[in-house]
Amino acid sequence: MLLCVSSSHKNAPFSLLGSLSGARDAARTLAARHEFFTGAVAVATCNRFEAYLDVTQPTGTDPRLAVAAAWQAISEHTGVDVADLRAHSAVYVDDDAAEHLFSVAAGLESLVVGETEISGQVADALARARELGTTSPGLERLFQTAAHTSREVKNRTGIGRMGRSIVRLALTLCDSRIVDWSALRVLLIGTGQYARVTVAALRDRGVRDIAVHSASGRAETFARPRDLRPVDPAQVGDEVAAADLIVTCTTAPRTVLDAATLVAARDAAAQPAVGPTAVPERPSRQLVIDLGMPRNVAVDVADLPDVDLLDLETIRLHAPLDELRSDEAARELVDAAAHDFHEQRNQQRVGHGLARLKSLYFDVLDEEIARAAHHEPSAQATEKALRHLTGRLLHVTMRRSRELAARDRHDEVLAALDALYGITAEQATPASRCGACPIAHELGGGHQADATAAEDDAAASA
Structure with missing residues (x-):
């Protein structure tokens, strides 16, 4: 029996995922937990933890015993309470487990659909299981098929370009509000995949002044090779007030900008200041683009009279169908791969x-x-x-x-x-x-x- 126990951004709070994200060696604990676990691979990322298990027949066709043992082993390895794991995880068995992994590896289950990092993370999980000696022939076939499916999806669909398309579409929707992109002052909040794509798209439009802030402290590392201005945490309010365009693209579990924060930053910037602490004059109108999932910007920002908010929901309303439905072709490939895998197992x-x-x-x-x-x-x-x-x-x-x-x-x-x-x-x-x-x-x-x-x-x- 193939078994997958999955906690992700879809069913678990980010606080719990944070506790699980470092558990890449959990496969060893899982494999040692019970003799009916003949193989184990753990996929651990910042917004996903999944245990894939090869289970022998003594457990019968009912997976509940194996699932309970898996939760207990994960709890022992991470310190997360079993009750929390039970409340915030999904269970997939046999064909469903295979189809789920193929979908994950193809980027269809990611926060940013079509993101490419996950395929490498899935491959790394298998490599780590090999190092730990916890893989099995069945899991080898499963993960190798997942890697092949991921390549097929990448090569035969536009799913990998989906993120780039959304960013460029968002900027296109701003064209009517921006006279001169080269004169724009931009604040970028976030340093992930969308941030890299956003910087490239802004450069293509002639933007020169881009500041970047990261609550995780990665702003300096992200900014240096891209010729951006890293923002010191103490100066974030000044940058928020001075920016013509604010783009947010973090995976934070809560909003990073709301109306009260924006108003407070503007009020502080309006106070007289001289010398090196002086900040540029506040723009008469600001644009805010929220590319975060879950959303980074509170909806009350749109109620401010001199702010235009553009979020993913609005962007999707203007998106061409062939861009935001490219996942349909990808899912067809995943379904076909799952069907073939089912036949091969039989x-x-x-x-x-x-x-x-x-x-x-x-x-x-x-x-x-x-x-x-x-x-x-x-x-x-x-x-x-x-x-x-x-x-x-x-x-x-x-x-x-x-x-x-x-x-x-x-x-x-x-x-x-x-x-x-x-x-x-x-x-x-x-x-x-x-x-x-x-x-x-x-x-x-x-x-x-x-x-x-x-x-x-x-x-x-x-």
Whole structure:
């Protein structure tokens, strides 16, 4: 059984995700928790923690025991209470687990749909599981298929360009309000993927003065290679008041700008100041673009008389359908990959059984060859040996079929004969001609009585 326990921005608070984000080595704790966990891979990012588990059959088809064990192991590793994990996680089993991972790796479950970092993070999770010795053949196939699916989605759809399209569309919607982009003073709040895309789009429009602020302290690192102005936390209010355009694109769990904050910053900037502490004159009107998910800017900012707020909801209303629905093509690829993976797993399950059957048959053949070697070779001896071999091969099937029929499970036996040999229920009745069944020709005719006698003879001599 494949099992996925998932906590993400969709079902868990960011405070809990923060506690889970460093648990990239949780696979070791999971794999050691119970012997029925034969493999474990942990995907841990800033807004997602997922445990993928290969579970053996002693747990049966009911995943609840395995899920409870997984929650307990994750709790031990991270210190997060089991009750919180239970309340803020989703569980996916077998085909659903595979489809979910494919969707995650393709960027379809991310805060920013189509973001590319997640595919690398999923690959890193598998690599770490290999280092820890916690992966399994089933998880290897699962994660390798996820990597292939991610590449297919990236190469065959526009999902990876979705973020860039939204940023550029947002700036296009601002064109009617901005006379000269090169004279604009911009404050960028955030240093993630959207921030990088935003800087590139602003540069393309001729913007030169871009300041960047990061509550996580990454402003300096982000600003230096891009020739931006990092904003000291003490000066954020001044920059908020002086900016013609404010762009927010953080993954903060709460808003980073509201009407009260903006008004307070303006009021402070309006106080007389001289010397190096003086700030530029406040613009008569400000534009605020909120690209955050969840939203970074409180809706009350739109109520201020001299502020225009453009958020994702508004941007989507103006977006071309082929841009913001590009995820449909991506999801079709994910669905197809999940279907193929399902078929491959079923074939592998049958393959193991068929390999065992083949081994049993050849063991019987070897025994019969050894048995015949002790007798004088003749046509009669050869015929007897072949009949004995046929009987031994039929013996287990015949015995199990009779046992099942005695327990009112004859329909299962007939269904198996039909599925494996093309022998329908009608052909299996005494009145039917055995030679009419599809398998009879392949086996060289219908010798039902001979086969039964051979089976009985083999059983007697076994």
